[in-house]
Amino acid sequence: MSETILSLKNLSASFGGITALSDVSIEVKKNSVVGLIGPNGAGKTTLFNCISGLVKSDSGTFEFEGKVRPFPKPHELVDLGITRTLQGVGLFKELSVIQNVIIGADKNYKPNFMKEIFGLSGKVEAGLVQRAEEALAWVGGSAFIDKKPSDLSYPESKRVALARALVINPKLLLLDEPAAGLGQDEIDALAALIKQLKRRCSILIVEHHVDFVREISDEVSVLNFGKLIASGHYDEVKRNPAVIEAYLGHSDNSGENSKLGA
Ligand SMILES: Nc1ncnc2c1ncn2[C@@H]1O[C@H](COP(=O)(O)OP(=O)(O)O)[C@@H](O)[C@H]1O
Ligand SMILES: [Mg+2]
Structure with a gap:
């Protein structure tokens, strides 16, 4: 069963x-x-x-x-x-691709989370960055890591949105x-x-x-x-x-x- x-x-x-x-x-x-x-x-x-x-x-x-x-x-x-992707895409324009994926791990899912997790030192937890890179790799998006959402085609942005949902496993x-x-x-x-x-x-x-x-x-x-x-x-x-x-x-x-x- x-x-x-x-x-x-x-x-x-x-x-x-x-x-x-x-x-x-x-x-x-x-x-x-x-x-x-x-x-x-x-x-x-x-x-x-x-x-x-x-x-x-x-x-x-x-x-x-x-x-x-x-x-x-x-x-x-x-x-x-539990995570979801939205109907459409819904990436944050002001964040890079990797940041958009990392934000999937935020309970409140807010762009200012980036400030909180990067903190004063400007560093983000190493494990989280690695998980975000892995999530991008799963969706075939490793090449987009440092790009902005505006650099991506529509199908590429949908991959990133999926990676964001996968970042928490x-x-x-x-x-x-x-x-x-x-x-x-x-x-x-x-x-x-x-x-x-x-x-x-x-x-x-x-x-x-x-x-x-x-x-x-x-x-x-x-x-x-x-x-x-x-x-x-x-x-x-x-x-x-x-x-x-x-x-x-x-x-x-x-x-x-x-x-x-x-
Ligand atoms: N935020 C909302 N306010 C008012 N009506 C809504 C809202 N969201 C959905 N609806 C209505 O609820 C019904 C179901 O919509 P929705 O769940 O979006 O359908 P689907 O995703 O199957 O196309 C529709 O009649 C829609 O107009
Ligand atoms: Mg719908």
């Missing part, structure tokens, strides 16, 4: 009158990849925001490594071993649309990297590129209008009538339905 690292039960969240998540339960097993898919506005990012304390859930339970605990506050994530990695805006070669490289990473951690991933999701995910969960409509192996889920209906019903998701795969 594989162990569960994250179990969310009956999670609900709303913004004013809008229900973004309704009674959603999701489980992530250790060293597995769970793909979270669903049309735009389905609640995928909100689910990440609930796990990472950016959105307060209305109800639900949060169990991590077998312990039920309150949903984490953002500053508790590093100690728990997370137990659980949340990736929000990591393949968005990437070309096929970059997507293939990312898929290979994710397969390696899951030997070290568990991964919950939101992604629209369904071929990519199918390739990397052990299981997928499908959200639609804030509700979990299916979960299981990709090939089972894609045949589920509710899933087909959800994708066909969203004409604004240009071609997503056709990408559900043959």
